[in-house]
Amino acid sequence: MSLPRTREGRGPRDQPPTPSWEEARERWNWHHPEKRRLFEDAFFQAEGYIRRGSEECQKFWSFFERMQRFQSLRATGKQEEEAGRLRHCIPALADLPPTYDPRYRINLSILGPDAQDARGPAGSLPPERVSEFRGALLHYLDFGQKQAFARLARLQRERAALPISQYRDRILQTLKEHQVVVVAGDTGCGKSTQVPQYLLAAGFSHVACTQPRRIACISLAKRVGLESLSQYGSQVGYQIRFESTRSAATKIVFLTVGLLLRHVQREPTLPQYRVLIVDEVHERHLHNDFLLGVLQRLLPRRPDLKVILMSATVNTSLFSAYFGQAPVVQVPGRLFPITVVYQPQEAEPTASTLEKLDPRPFIRVLEAIDSKYPPEERGDLLVFLSGLAEIGAVLEAAQAHARRSGRWVVLPLHSTLSVAAQDKVFDVAPPGVRKCILSTNIAETSVTIDGIRFVVDSGKVKEMSYDPQAKLQRLQEFWISQASAEQRKGRAGRTGPGVCFRLYAESDYDAFAPYPVPEIRRVALDALVLQMKSMSVGDPRTFPFIEPPPAASLETAILYLRDQGALDGSEALTPIGSLLAQLPVDIVIGKMLVLGSVLHLAEPVLTIAAALSVQSPFTRSTRSNPKCAWRALESDHGDPFTLFNVFNNWVQVKSDRSTKSRRWCRREGIEEHRLYEMANLRRQFKELLEDHGLLAGTQAPKPGDSYSRLRQHRERQELYQLKRQHEEGAGRRRKVLRLQEDQDGGSSDEDWGGDTSQGAGDVDIQDVKFKLRHDLEQLQEAASSAQVRTRDQMTLLKLVLARGLYPQFAIPDPFNSSRKDSDQIFHTQAKQGAVLHPTCVFANSPEVLHPQEPEATEGKGSQDNRDPMSSKHQLLAFVSLLETSKPYLVNCVRVPALQSLLLFSRSLDTNGDCSRLVADGWLELQLADGESAVRLLAATLRLRAQWESAMDGQLAQARRRRRAAEEVVALSKELLQFMASKVPASWVPAAPWPEGQEPSPDTALLAQSNADLYSDCLRSFWTCPHCELHVPLTPLERIAHENTCPQAPRDAPPGAEEAAPEPLRKVSDLQRPYHCKACQKDFLFTPTDVLRHQRQHV
Amino acid sequence: MACEAEHSPLGMFECQLCALTAPYSYVGQRPPYTQSIVLLEESYVMKDPFTSDKDRFLILGSRCSLCGRLVCVGPECSLFYCRRFCLPCAQENAAAFPPEVQQDLEKKKSPRKRPSSQHGSRT
Structure with a gap:
């Protein structure tokens, strides 16, 4: 039992031992590497328990040193006294050795090389050193056993102490008798970790447990693996978007709801599972609700499938009733008593209610805590606020209070913080100081912080609401529900009795909705x-x-x-629809991917699509700062291209020396985590496109010589080793917060983490994982090949983005050029007066959007002319429209107005000579020159059809790509020509809708009122340049003829020349080939055209 | 990790004193996980669940050499001194052990054991 242990001070290995000890050892120096090596050679062979050079081996030697020191102390200190001889009457006890030796207490022995055997590996070693070494090794092994066993015993004790352990048998019994069971238990009852283990122990396999959040999948799999003692036995695994630890041996897998739904998509009866645990059903996530519906339908077809719904103890009857009165097992939570204090805020007229939250009520709580609770009584404060602005407002005031009192460290917590800054809330405050965490509702469910004793609940939450009419996301503030209020309160009672301050009246609480929407x-x-x-x-x-x-x-x-x-x-x-359904992204972005791969622009589009699918990588502190470093990478074509540049530069830095990227990101003001996400997402997109034959499979890596293969193999081995070490280590250790931490608390993470003092041993685990997952060389090739982009490529790329984004377009207000940079406004179809997000490139350089012709009259003459005829009108395509304090356009690209509308709009209305165009009944353009307008329109029709057929071709017969390649090259060429065409145009009305005024329907819907313009009087004689047909035609009829003329220098479908005479009224996506049996003619008709045409024959 | 040989459990080990349970995958004195170690008693052994290293094992417990009870190796349930003794048997026959072990047994018996004093003797 006498285990040598010193608290610290495992000095460097080559530090000389105390002189007395050295003398005692008669010049045998254990510290000599050569001597150690002899023993390692003899004992730590490849198949041995400890291997040479392993971490274990190092641990042993430091143990050895401590033991040596300890024994030398003992030797000089007290003398081992001789024990009296004891003989016992029980024979089993009689032969116990009477002289005590700690070795007798060790229940194992080492089979090592024999020191007596002169030819063996230990033959050359002095026998007494061998026994010294053996003794130490034995103690080392015994120590390891004791440690591991203590850990196991502790785990089991903790498990048994959880409230849910009392309900284990009841849950299992109920599951035996019913197909669906609802387990309802509050936070801390242990349901998420224990129920899966009960199933495992009861012999269930093929268990899936869904979680709403990815991070929970990983941490639960880890925890359950550890507790069920199969952490490294792969019985317990997880599967999330980019990572899976699943193997054939996996009996239980934690996965996200979205992923399970994808399984259903592939195999509707989920044959690979026998038990499904759906966790956190009460949170009522979109996917969870849908999954419940899917399961409800599936259960009759899978009578052998068991389902456990796990929920907080709210509204359990809803779930029970939905599954035919499924039984509910109620488990009490483990909460300490919490005192609720209602502190309604009196209306304080001084504080303007609209602009900023009044922080005073929050500060009063801090003061109350200071005066009422002595600082040595620990316990931190968690404040629930509705959003970032509110956190900012309170942060400022709370930090001022913290400086005055010296008793607080104030930390913000929200999802847009960097990961490192988020982790800070888990650090501990120095003695006598409390943490004050200002959080959004992220701390209600997603993040659990221990040691909270006080909670302040503002009663508000900001939630994204969706306006289906405007296709607008709106971040709005609401009162929370009673269920949320209770959840917030509960956060104060996890580690001891707590207090919850509610900054609203009890009557308010009573008026809250019982559950969140x-x-x-x-x-x-x-x-x-x-x-x-x-x-x-x-x-x-x-x-x-x-x-x-x-x-x-x-x-x-x-x-x-x-x-x-x-x-x-x-x-x-549709074919494209079924492809989009498999891409785990916004439909708009999915479309970009498909369009991009069709036009052979896959590499850049993959990057851009990935970039648009993750949160902005720009750290908050640098977002609104126009001078920060990443601005140098800005592209004046639009934000997606800035992101594209950032990603490519990052890859470049990484391939230069991968560990440098962290520093680079810090300098540029970029959150590297988001770039890792982009890389992962990009790869996933690529694989999906490859799976669907839209992209040639990645070429097998070049064989290379055996040396480089060996090197690569070794590198990977090392990376795996690093990853394993990281996973086995405790991960991030808690740090003690500095009192002045909060000086930079609100925003920056640059000063945080002490990266400057980073030791060599500090592994950038993200980098390791990245290198394991990606072939950096390949990625770099892709990035650099994409970077040397021609103008043509840029034009096509923008077309792809814009077509994906349409109709998410905004038109610049005509008065913008006379406004301040910050006052530029834009109008979308449904929303007037949207503004640019401050990170947007156009927010800083709006002039690139102004339509002045370079050759226009000198000076500012065009100021009065608000309706310039220009071929440079531009529109903004945007990824999202987000309304917070104002409606913001997020992630914008500028595109040429006329061509974009011609190519993308669902319907185009024109007047007789095509000099006026109305796109989708929204934007109207006046063209300077009717002749060129007709030509443009003709090209439009042709290109649209061509593009459509190229897409259909690619989607339908993706495998036979060769043939389509030429088609695509031709299409790209024509698209470029089209985009290069310079047809001056101006917006109609010249000043679209003075602010606040909606466009009047009869100016916007020009063609409807002008329907009768398409009469014979508009026909004029025209000679086709190809077939010399000479007939009176309207301009649109001419287009139709030109597009289908058999003599035209393109192959046209047969019988097309007869399509000309019928007046073409609309160019629309709805058009389909139509063969009229009555008049034996072929047309391109929309369904309404068909009806109208048929009426003629009646 | 695909090639990792899964040591399938033979059964559940359960300590008859503290009811600790864990799956064991070997019983005997020559654990299959490693070549270089032998055990001095017939032990119930599992693969060490706390490391990915496959030749690590963890001894769960064995039978008391006096009463034959199956006990875990936890210091509250048993002690090893050349053989395994469950704590009740060891307490009963405390006199048969050398003073160092007796001291230990004494500490476990008295409810007011001070962890600090143990520390002192160890460091």
């Missing part, structure tokens, strides 16, 4: 509907949701998907 009732349902379509669950309108979404949201989503071409007229999935 389920996600399905407040978000856009496009992706959900698309997924439902691809899973063939039938009409989304009749799907048995646990609580149905608003009918209007469903209709909007269906309409949107039809607009985007994902659904056809009968609401069935």
Whole structure:
């Protein structure tokens, strides 16, 4: 038992030992590397328990040193006294050695090389040293056993102490008797970690446990693996978007809800699972609600499938009833008593209610805590605020209070903070100082912080709400629900009795809604509907949701998907739709990917699509600062291209020397984590496109010589080793916060983490994982090949983005050129007066959007001319429209107005000579020259058809790419020509809608009122330059003829020349070839055209 | 890790004193995980669950050499001195052990054991 242990001070290995000890050892120096090596050679062979050079080996030697020191102390100190001889009457005890030796207490022995055997590896070693070494090794092994066993015993004690352990048998019994069981338990009862283990122990396998958050999948798999003692036995695994630890031996897998739904998409009956645990159902996430619906339908077809729904103890009857009165097992949480204090804020008229939150009530709570609770009584404070602005407002005031009192460290917590800054909330405050964490509702469920004793609840939450009409996301402030209020309160009682200050009246609380609004009732349902379509669950309108979404949201989503071409007229999935359904991204971005790969622009589009799918990589502190470093990478074509540049530069830095990238990001003001996410996402997109034959598979790595292969192999081995070490280590250690920590607390993470003092041993685990997952050389090749981009490529790339984004377009206000940079406003179809996000490149250089012709009159003459005829009008395509304090356009690209509208709009109305165009009944353009307008329109029609057919071709016969390649080259060429055409145009009305005034329908919908303009009087005699046909035609008829003229220098479909005579009224996506049996003619008709045409024959 | 040989559990080990349970995958004196170590008693052994190293094992417990009870190696349940003794048997026959072990047994018996005093003797 006498285990040598010193608290610290394992000195460097070559430090000389105390002289007395050295003398005693008669010049045998254990510290001599050569001597050590002899023993390692003899004992630590390849198949030995400890291997040479391993970490274990190092640990042994430091143990050895401590033991040597300890024994030398003992030797000089007290003498081992001789024990009296004891003989016992029980024979089993009689032969115990009477003289005590700690070795007798060790239950194992080492089979090592024999020192007596002169020929053996230990033959040359002095026998007494060998026994000294053996003794130490024995103690070392015994010590390891004791440590590991103590850990195991502690784990089991903790498990047994959880409230849910009392309910284990009941849960298992109920599951035996029923197909669905609801386990309802509050935070801290242990349901998420224990129920899976109960199933494992009861012999279940093929268990899936879904989590709403990826991070929970990883941490739960780790925890459950550890507790069920199979951490490294692969019985417990997880699967998330980019990572999987699943193997054939996996019995239980933690995965995200989204991923499970993808399994259903592939195999609707989920044959690979026998038990499904759906955790956190009460959070009512969109996917969770949908999954419940899927399961409800699936259960009758899979009577052998068991389902456990796990929820907090709210509204359990809803879930129970949805699954035919499934039994509910209620488990009490483990909360200490919490005192609730209502502190309603009196209306204080001085503080303007609109602009800024009044921090005073919050500071009063800090003061109250200071005066009421002695500082030596520990316990931190968690403040729930509705959003970032509110956190900022309170942060400022709280930091001032912290400086005055010296008793607080103030830390913000929200999802846009860097990971390092988020982690800071887990650090500990120095003695006598409390943490004050200012958080959004992220700390309600996603982040659990220990040691909270006080909670301040503002009662407010900001949630994204969705306006289906405007396709606008709106961040709005709401009162929370009673369930949320209780959850917030509960955070004060996890480690001891606590206090919850509610900054509202009890009557307010009573008026709160009992539960939060389920996600399905407040978000856009496009992706959900698309997924439902691809899973063939039938009409989304009749799907048995646990609580149905608003009918209007469903209709909007269906309409949107039809607009985007994902659904056809009968609401069935189109080829592109089924591809989009498999891309785990926004439909708009999915479309970009498909369009990009069709035009052979996959590499850059992959990067851009990935960049647009993750949170902004720019750290908050640098976002609004126009002078920070990353601005040098800005592209004046638009934000997606800035992101593209940032990513490529990062890859470049990484391939130069991968460990430098962290520093580079810090300097540039970029959150590196987001770039890692981009890299992962990019790879996933690439694989998906390859799977669908839209992209040639990655070429097998060049064989290379055996040396480089060996080197690569070794590098990978080292990386795996590093990763394993990191995972086995405790991960991030808690640090003690400095009192002045909060000086920079709000924003920056640059000063945080002490990266400057980074030791060589500090592994950048993100970098290691990155290198394991990606072939850096390949990525660098892709990045550099994409970087030397020609102007043509840029033009095509912008076309791809814009076509993906349409109709998310905004038109600059005509008065912008006379406004300040910060006052530039834009109008979308549904929203007037949107502004640019401060990170947007155009917010700093709006002049690139102004349509002045370079050759226009000198000076500022064009100021009065607000309606310049110009071929340089531009539109902004944007990725999202987000309304917070103002409606913001996020991630904008500028595109040429005329060509974009011609190519992308769903419908184009024109007047007789095509000099006026109305796109989608929204934007109207006046063209200077009718002749060129007709030519442009002709080209438009041709290109649209060509592009469409190129896409269809690629999607339908993706495998036979060769043939399509030429088609694409021709298409790209023509698109470029088209984009290069300079046709001056101006917006109509010249000043679109003075602020606040909607466009009047009869100016916007020009063609409707002008429908009768298409009469014979507009026909004029015209000679076709190709076939010399000489007939009276309207301009549109001429286009139709030119596009189909058999003599024209292109191959046209047969019989097309007869298509000309019928007046073409609209150019629309809805057009389909139509053969009229009555007049034996072929037309390109929209469904309404068909009806109109048929009426003629009646 | 795909090639990792899964040592399938033979059964559940359960300590008859503290009810600690854990799956064991070997019983005997020559654990299959490593060549270089032998055990001095018939032990219930599992692969060390706390490391990815496959030749690490963890001894869970064995039978008391006096009463035959199956006990875990935890210091509250048993002690090893040349053989395994469950704590009740060891307490009963405390006199048979050398003073160093007796001291230890004494500490475990008295409820007011001071961890600090143990520390002092160890460091």
